[in-house]
Amino acid sequence: MTMTHPGLPFLWGMSIATIIVFTTVWALLAPSPRKAGTGGWSLARLPVIGPWLRQLVSSPWVLLSLKLVMVAFFLLVIFAGLYGTPIPERNIATMLTWNLWWTGLIISVLFLGTAWCAVCPWDSLAQWLVRHRLWRRANPNNSLNLRVPRLLQNVWPALLLFIGLTWMELGVGITTNPYATALVALLMVVLATISLAIFDRKAFCRYFCPVGRTIGFYSQLAPIELRPIDSQVCADCKTLDCYHGSAQVEPCPTWLVMGRLTQNSYCISCGNCSQSCPQQNVAWRLRSPSVEAIRTGRPHWDEAWFMVVLLALTAFHGLTMMPFWEGWISILARTIGDSGQLLWSFSVGLIASLGIVVAVYTIVVAWTRHLIKPAEPFNRVFSTLAFTALPLAFAYHIAHNLNHLVREGAGLGSVFRNPLGAGTAPYSMLEQHARHLDLLINQDVLFALQALLMTLGFLVAVQVVRYRGGQLLAGQQRSNGWRLAPMFLFAAGFTGFHLWLLMQPMVMRM
């Protein structure tokens, strides 16, 4: 029997729809905005916690301790997956990985940016295996230090791996298979280690890691960033220790120069820059969560595709958890003569979902370009406006994951007491029902948070269109907001679709 979670109530849905309609009308009529500010608020300058925070980011011990904890959990996941019970809801491998980590990871970006990458266990294990050091600068001769081939110096590999991960997660069903979960965890260690042994710095983190790139892009909407405390110190810097490292500290693993850093996408929050800077000029800074998507993020062709496909994948994710999805796949399977696990039908559904979203976005961009008649080529308009996809995907992704976390996180305590699930049986229907009703927070609070997220996601998307579109409209009248109508409709349409998905009952994962 399939159990479902209730969707967002109609009243909430209508309230958000009303906000969408009014905001869209306002955006069409309002003049193009002036330049957005990029100011931030350095936490290191706070009177009491500032010095303490500076000390914290420039000391390797805190990070190392956290890494050790994460590696311990990661090894437990592998061990439990390989040797524990195959019952997914009784094994810590599946519960911790898919119900807590995978759902909580995206939510964590909203508060901590790419902090996960700083304590990433597969990167830590790769680092220790290849560099033979726990934290200090290692002998560079432990790696071949080859340059990544130019063909791979982009986010296409990470994008393909992310699509592959989604296929395994939703199509093959690794989320309900502890053994497969452990295999994927092992695969991540192997890939990270091989990449570190062959390529210069951390090419895996920069170009290949599907998890790192996803949270990297989402972290463009995070309210925190690791940046210089005083930009003039960086401007006057002649040694660039943040980029080259120091005698004790490794160089920036993703080839970033702190003084020129304008977007979070590739920063993995490792803290090397803050530890190596002789002026202690690097610290966490609070900022407007939309500033990167609106202004400082630089448009690139491959990154634009990543953002648009991310939007498609998040919607696809939601779609596969609707009760009607199985019916659709069933019809498709009959049409193409698929049987067994219906993987062909699922794959066709996945490709079609990606294709439809990319096609719609392409048409919308072409239409917008036609209306604004800019001198820029199509690729530039496509890349510039792709930032719109980011808040739409992020808001829905968090709202969807909140549902999983709040409604399916109830059994976590028992798997911590018995990580391998030794001697346990699958949940009975009664236990399933009890778990179903045992929410981590009140359901009304969950609905309110989801509604807030959808509204904020849409408002940020509108701002992105106004500012990014304003750049494309440069030289034209400021009252030309209506020329961006296709993009506003795209944002409104997609938010409406996400809202509709949230309002449907969602199939419980395990």
Place this chain on the structure above:
Amino acid sequence: MQVETQIGNYFVTYMVFPAFPKSNQRGRINLYATHIDTGTPFQGEVTFKVRDDGWFQTKQEILGVQPSDDNVYRQGFVFLNDGDYIITAEYEADGEPYVIDFPLRIGAPSGRVPIVGAVILVFTVLITVSILQRKHLMRTKIRSARRETQT
């Protein structure tokens, strides 16, 4: 374990008891087949076959031919060895042959194989990299020594 799928005009549900069978332990497969459009249960006979789930395994054995028993096809089994098997259910309906494969795992999968595989792979890469780097360093030293002697 339960697998729900479809083939042609039929929804097929396959269930294994116990959920995680072990070698030398009696187990049972229950199979239900209903017409997608009419919901009518299939009433003919179903042949159950088994083979090893390997890339080049073609040898198949017949487990049994079962008639419908209250719309359920029940097939018992006892496997002597742990491993991955494929259960094939075959039947004929509306003049069309239906053949559908289901996975069956007997015993727990090996935890050692993936770990040993990963360790061998990682250490092979690390040792190869180390050898290549040593050679590279040696060549660099020889080159610089030659340069010094020339000057």
